[in-house]
Amino acid sequence: MPPADREASLEALLRGIPYLADLDRVSLARLIGALEELSLPAGSLIAEEGAAADALYLLEEGSVRVTVRSDRGEVEVADVTAPGYFGDLGLLLARRTGSIRAVTDVRLWRMPRERFEALVRERPQIALSLTRTMAELLDRRQRSLVGAPIVETERPPAAVPALGVARRTSLRLTASLAVPATLWWLPAPAGLETAGWHVVAILIGAAVAWFLEPAPDFVIALAMAAAWGITGTAPLAAVMSGFASSSWLLALGALALAGAMIRSGLLFRTALLALRRFPATHNGQLLALLIGGAFVTPVVPLSVARVAAVAPLSVEIARSLGYPPRSRGSAALSFAGLAGYWYFSNIFLTGFATNFFVLGLLPPADQQRFGWLGWLAAAATAGIVCLGGASAALMWLFPPEGRAHVSSLILRRQRRALGPLSSAEWIALASLGILVAGLVLQPVIGVEPAWFALVALVIVTATILGREQFRSSLDWGFLIFFGILLGSSAVLQRNGVDAWVAGRLLSLASLVGSPQLMVLLIGMLTIAIRFVLPSRPTMILLALALVPAANALGMSPWVVGFVILACANVWILPYQGLEYLIMRDATHGEAFDDAQGTRFGAALVAVRLLAIAASIPVWTAMGLVGSR
Secondary structure, three states, X not given: OOHHHHHHHHHHHHHXXXXXXXXXXXXXXXXXXXXXXXXXXXXXXXXXXXXEOOEEEEEEEOEEEXXXXXXXXXXXXXXXXXXXXXXXXXXXXXXXXXXXXXXXXXXXEEEEHHHHHHHHHHOOHHHHHHHHHHHHHHHHHHHHHHOOOOOOOOOOOOOOOOOOHHHHHHHHHHHHHHHHHHHHOOOOOOOOOHHHHXXXXXXXXXXXXXXXXXXXXXXXXXHHHHHHHHOOOOOHHHHOHHXXXXXXXXXXXXXXXXXXXXXXOHHHXXXXXXXXXXXXXXXXHHHHHHHHHHHHHHHOOOHHHHHHHHHHHHHHHHHHOOOOOOOXXXXXXXXXXXXXXXXXXXXXXHHOOOHHHHHHHOOHHHHHHOXXXXXXXXXXXXHHHHHHHXXXXXXXXXXXXXXXXXXXXXXXXXXXXXXXXXXXXXXXXXXXXXXXXXXXXXXXXXXXXXXXXXXXXXXXXXXXXXXXXXXXXXXXXXXHHHHHHHHHHHHHHHOOHHHHHHHHHHHHHHHHOOHXXXXXXXXXXXXXXXXXOOXXXXXXXXXHHHHHHHHHHOEOHHHHHHHHHHHHOOOOOHHHOHHHHXXXXXXXXXXXXXXXXXXXXXXXXXXXXXXXHHHHHHHHHOOOEOOO
């Protein structure tokens, strides 16, 4: 057989194995490189029953026979003729379950077990496919033994790339590049130097890319940083300064701590504990999810993880109350879990990683003032209004179909299964105490909270997460995105963009006339932009533009940053809310429908604006609005 034909035959042999059929070409090429070729004469013993199982075999030419020992001697089990494969169980078991002998001269390819295991570590879905194949084989054998008809299992269709996806991505990428390329050659606006205009042009191009999404957001951020560096508009130290900031290190430590709390089970235990403290009625459990989530929020700065953890609990409560899928009662409980574990993310400094971004934009004196307690004190009024408004919206929009009580049996079983606090949970709890103590005591002891975050990071990584979990538990894409955008603040300041924006906003503020009204306008502007941009780019871009100019608007930079964070972290239409989509997927679409979600999302937007309006008099009394 010509070499080219043999290579094609070998690839076909590998593709003929069900759990390797969809292997990507790179993994396939690496696997081919690990195969060992064998040529054996008829009668050769290839594998012996009871021997160590160490390989899978691909049969290119010839045929083999599989036998097992019995009281009557050797019993034939199966014949395999080329092209085919055998020895699957050798990938799962320690010993061979049968003997395999060549019936004719054979040409084989041997796949070592250790190479297959390495592939499974890289692509865990192969293990699931292998298990499915083994189960189908066992089912066939059992049916054959009793003479039952063979049931053909329908395999899920292989994923086929959507037509035109590559073309649409190319068009989006072209548009994202065309915008800054066009703006680059336009004259700089009055009051802004050419270098500053070039920085703005690249930033606008990134904003277009975040809207069109030709690539993940962190890739776009990296491209923006590279463009600033290559064009000479900013030095490397300025562009990458965000990764050396206290805010980035706080986010790193907080996200690692969140991963440790999830992995140890501490987050799930905390959610169960909150449910136990409230009456076993519909309204009692609704408030348990809302208020319990508000208490959990400051200790787990990852809203996605909080929502994913509470989703199954809310469904179990709805079932125990006897609510049918997508009923008002079911929707109310799931939305209570969603609101409780997400809606208060910006009320607490440690409730949302992006809060640290705004903290990093504040002047040093304000960073000292708005530590953990200072942030909470300034945001408390908004938090109280959000809690009351969310509760009222749930009870008004989704009154339950009847009166019911929750069976405590499910919660009791879950608590029993969890048992007492494990050592991992105690370690996560102690690490959390270290981080919170650093944030709370920072104004007193004068030590950067980032150092406490690093101590917590070291503890949970050394004891709970380990190397592999450290890689998989943290959202590294977000951390890259976060670090680049923190550094972009220095780039804008270096090129005078912040002063130019402040000048433009000062003119606008003089037209509006009232700093209090300007606060509401910033909130409404943020909500409007959310129909176009995802939440993170909206928060980052508006904060970069407006927080440094806050004093010119007659208000504290913290107020501007908080309003942007709070009003960007909402949804009306389903596609706008990442946490909403996670709750919907985690409940398999059975808890509520998108029409219910849209009504509740719109209500939360109205509550958010009401919370901002209610906070304005408090902020004015605190000297944060109108006295700058």
